[in-house]
Amino acid sequence: DGGITQSPKYLFRKEGQNVTLSCEQNLNHDAMYWYRQDPGQGLRLIYYSQIVNDFQKGDIAEGYSVSREKKESFPLTVTSAQKNPTAFYLCASSIGEARANVLTFGAGSRLTVL
Amino acid sequence: QKEVEQDPGPLSVPEGAIVSLNCTYSNSAFQYFMWYRQYSRKGPELLMYTYSSGNKEDGRFTAQVDKSSKYISLFIRDSQPSDSATYLCAMSVNTGNQFYFGTGTSLTVIP
Numbered sequence: 773d774g775g776i777t778q779s780p781k782y783l784f785r786k787e788g789q790n791v792t793l794s795c796e797q798n799l800n801h802d803a804m805y806w807y808r809q810d811p812g813q814g815l816r817l818i819y820y821s822q823i824v825n826d827f828q829k830g831d832i833a834e835g836y837s838v839s840r841e842k843k844e845s846f847p848l849t850v851t852s853a854q855k856n857p858t859a860f861y862l863c864a865s866s867i868g869e870a871r872a873n874v875l876t877f878g879a880g881s882r883l884t885v886l
Numbered sequence: 887q888k889e890v891e892q893d894p895g896p897l898s899v900p901e902g903a904i905v906s907l908n909c910t911y912s913n914s915a916f917q918y919f920m921w922y923r924q925y926s927r928k929g930p931e932l933l934m935y936t937y938s939s940g941n942k943e944d945g946r947f948t949a950q951v952d953k954s955s956k957y958i959s960l961f962i963r964d965s966q967p968s969d970s971a972t973y974l975c976a977m978s979v980n981t982g983n984q985f986y987f988g989t990g991t992s993l994t995v996i997p
Binding site for chain 2: 814820828878882
């Protein structure tokens, strides 16, 4: 079945460490996204990418970095510059322009800073 | 004013009840209207989406869009305990990469 795979499901980080969250999709979608979900705050966009080797900052990009070297993959690095990284991180994809503009989500990765 | 407003609840109903979940929005350019169900500690699952206005039905779920009132609804008939989750509405324009989310409504269906 097609879908989005995020790993790891749970991750613990010490302060000052960078961590990378993996996101792989086999839906052949062009666009991919990273969202952060905090209780009571809804979903906030970190980064998105419409095509390989291109990505744009979302509303809360500070302290995060991404790459898009392959269409299927969009990893997110949470750097030590992110002041409050404990959150639930969601990767999503959409088919791209001129098609049904809806999002498909992965199962999420829970990051906890110790 | 937020682009999308959604009552966070919590909403608690007895099993078998009809549930009505709603969102309002301010941007008349929105064309795609999505409903997601999110169980605790899981990713949101797309339940239904509609394009432009009108109704869409899928089993016990019905999505309605009223563009004149900028109001969307999700109805759940014969609600089940397994429907207990947070329901998120989301919207987008025809193309592009901007998606706008409600904050979610927490629903509990009591057996």
